[in-house]
Every structure is written in structure tokens, then in C-alpha cells.
Amino acid sequence: MDAVIEVNNIKKRYKKRKTKDIIHAVNNISFTVKRGEILGLLGPNGAGKTTTIKMICGLLTPDEGSIIINGMNITDHRLKALHHISAVLEGNRNLYWRLTVKENLEYFAGNRGVSRKKAASLINDLLEKFKLKDKENELVNRLSRGMQQKLAIAISMLAESDVILLDEPTLGLDVETGYEVREILKSIVQDYNRTIIISSHDMDVIQDICERTVIINQGTIVTDDKIENLLKLFEIRSYTITLGNAISTKQKELLTQKFSHHIYTSDSYVTTLEIDLARSEHIYDLFNILKLEATPVESIDRKTIDFEQVFMKIIKGERSNAIAQPS
Numbered sequence: 001m002d003a004v005i006e007v008n009n010i011k012k013r014y015k016k017r018k019t020k021d022i023i024h025a026v027n028n029i030s031f032t033v034k035r036g037e038i039l040g041l042l043g044p045n046g047a048g049k050t051t052t053i054k055m056i057c058g059l060l061t062p063d064e065g066s067i068i069i070n071g072m073n074i075t076d077h078r079l080k081a082l083h084h085i086s087a088v089l090e091g092n093r094n095l096y097w098r099l100t101v102k103e104n105l106e107y108f109a110g111n112r113g114v115s116r117k118k119a120a121s122l123i124n125d126l127l128e129k130f131k132l133k134d135k136e137n138e139l140v141n142r143l144s145r146g147m148q149q150k151l152a153i154a155i156s157m158l159a160e161s162d163v164i165l166l167d168e169p170t171l172g173l174d175v176e177t178g179y180e181v182r183e184i185l186k187s188i189v190q191d192y193n194r195t196i197i198i199s200s201h202d203m204d205v206i207q208d209i210c211e212r213t214v215i216i217n218q219g220t221i222v223t224d225d226k227i228e229n230l231l232k233l234f235e236i237r238s239y240t241i242t243l244g245n246a247i248s249t250k251q252k253e254l255l256t257q258k259f260s261h262h263i264y265t266s267d268s269y270v271t272t273l274e275i276d277l278a279r280s281e282h283i284y285d286l287f288n289i290l291k292l293e294a295t296p297v298e299s300i301d302r303k304t305i306d307f308e309q310v311f312m313k314i315i316k317g318e319r320s321n322a323i324a325q326p327s
């Protein structure tokens with residue numbers, strides 16, 4: 001496998017200032033990222049995403065474990081390894097607000113050692129690609145948040161590094177600009193063969209642009225899999241069953257004992273049972289409960305499920321044993 005990044009058993013602890021309590025922000029995380037991949041790093045607030053990203057781009061040093069970039073350990077070959085990484089962490093905060101769009105690009109090109117000759121054509125390409133050409137002479141503090149975010153990502157492209165790390169790149173953007181940023185990120189991977197790690201709370205963005213996701217909760221990985229697989233897995237196990245009549249108290253008790261995640265609704269029009277099965281063969285247990293009172297089954301539908309629901313189920317620990325455990 002052509003791994004650009006290998007994260008091996010990294011740990012990071014913080015000490016709370018007042019109480020001196022230890023927080024295990026990242027607790028033994030391992031994953032790899034292949035060239036040309038867009039990996040989504042997900043997790044609820046405080047899960048450890050930013051700490052992980054900051055360790056990969058060298059802003060924090062892991063307490064334990066190693067990070068290998070293009071075969072180089074960042075502890076042993078810090079400068080060389082970090083040369084392959086660009087990060088957009090707090091978007092517009094890194095820009096020079098009193099310089100124009102073009103001046104910002106020129107400044108950062110010089111800063112990253114791009115020759116003047118090469119910089120001119122590179123900057124022109126980026127202005128075109130990011131649809132910022134007509135704003136090139138505008139001061140950054142006059143730009144919308146979306147334009148500033150696009151400029152921050154364009155700047156991350158100047159160093160021509162293999163990997164781009166993005167923390168919440170669409171946060172606070174309107175729908176149209178958010179969409180434009182997604183398209184730009186996809187094309188960065190396709191046209192420039194870059195690798196992207198993106199952290200976001202926006203599941204639509206993750207579902208749209210990432211093939212694979214690493215989900216972190218309380219400093220550890222709970223899932224590392226293709227988004228497509230996770231959707232399929234949960235869709236297959238989530239059913240909506242319409243029943244011909246209401247079920248008895250005995251049946252309700254058995255359902256609660258057997259299936260921790262189910263919703264039963266019954267009114268004068270319709271009786272339905274929404275149920276998640278940990279294993280597909282558990283459907284037979286359900287049929288046995290229905291058979292007790294000869295409850296007729298009118299229809300069985302697989303529930304359609306979006307990635308946001310999958311994410312919530314995984315975070316709440318409702319994932320089935322069938323989900324691949326991180327190695």
C-alpha cells in the first residue's frame with residue numbers, strides 16, 4: 001500500500017490548569033492514509049480530532065507513538081517530513097488582512113521557498129481554480145468568509161505538499177460557498193494527486209467528499225471504514241415493520257428484552273415497529289415473538305439511513321459487532 005501517512009499508537013495527555021487532572025485527549029490512535037485519498041476524521045466535541053491533526057502537522061508532539069510521513073518519522077526528520085504537509089487549521093485567521101488576495105499568495109509563496117518565476121504562474125492557476133481572479137486586488141478584510149476560506153486553502157496548495165490537513169473547512173459558510181469548497185477539495189485530489197485529511201461536523205460534507213472515515217470518540221478510534229460500508233451495514237440492519245394489529249403486553253416485554261433499539265407505535269390507523277437488528281439472523285427471534293399471538297406482518301421495509309444517523313449510532317455505541325475494528 002502506498003501510505004503517505006502512518007499514525008502508530010499515538011497518545012497525547014493534557015493537564016487541566018486548575019485541578020491538575022490528566023485528560024487523555026488522544027489515547028492510542030493508529031490509522032494510515034493512502035496517496036490520493038480524502039479521509040474524514042469525525043467525532044463529537046472534545047473527541048480528540050484537533051489534537052490528532054495538530055500532532056500530524058507537527059504543532060504538538062505525541063507523548064507516545066509515531067507519525068510517519070512519506071516514510072519519514074516526524075520525530076527524527078522533522079523538517080523534511082513536515083515539508084510534505086500543509087494545514088488549514090483556523091481558516092482565515094492565518095491570512096494577512098491588510099494585504100490583497102494576490103499579495104497574500106505572493107507572500108506565502110516566498111515564505112515557502114517557491115521561486116519567483118514559478119510563483120507567478122502557480123498563483124495565476126490557483127486564482128483561476130479557486131475563482132478568485134476577479135478579487136485578486138481586493139484587501140482580505142473586505143472579502144466574505146467563504147472567499148477568505150477559499151484563499152486559505154489556495155495558500156495551502158502553494159507549497160505543493162503531498163498532504164493537506166483541513167480542520168472544519170466549511171464551518172460558517174453559506175450553502176453555495178460550502179458546495180464550491182467541496183468541489184475544489186475533490187478536484188485538488190483528482191487533478192493534483194494530493195491527499196487530504198478533513199475534520200468536520202458536517203456529515204453531508206464528509207459523505208459527499210470522503211471515501212473513508214475514521215471516527216474518534218473519547219480519544220480512541222471506534223470505526224475505521226469506507227462510508228459506503230457503514231451505510232450499507234446499518235441500512236441492512238434497520239427495518240420498519242408494519243403489523244396487522246397491536247401487540248400484547250407479553251410481546252412488548254419480550255421485544256424490550258431481546259431488542260434494545262426499537263420503536264413501537266400503534267394508533268387506530270397503523271401499527272409499526274422500527275427495529276435495529278445487531279445480526280440479520282435476529283429477524284427469526286422477532287418472528288417468534290410475533291408468532292406467539294399470531295400477529296400478522298403486512299410489510300417489511302429496510303429503513304433508508306443517512307450518514308448523520310450512522311454517525312450517531314456509532315457514537316452511541318449502537319454499532320454491531322460486524323463493524324471492522326481498527327487494527
Ligand SMILES: Nc1ncnc2c1ncn2[C@@H]1O[C@H](COP(=O)(O)OP(=O)(O)OP(=O)(O)O)[C@@H](O)[C@H]1O
Binds near residue numbers: 043044047049050052
Ligand atoms: N491545551 C489544552 N489543555 C487542556 N485540555 C485540552 C487542550 N486542548 C484540548 N484539550 C482537551 O482535550 C480533549 C480533546 O480536544 P480536541 O480539541 O482535540 O477535540 P476535538 O475533537 O477537536 O473537539 P471539537 O470538535 O470540539 O473541536 C478535550 O477534552 C479538550 O477539552
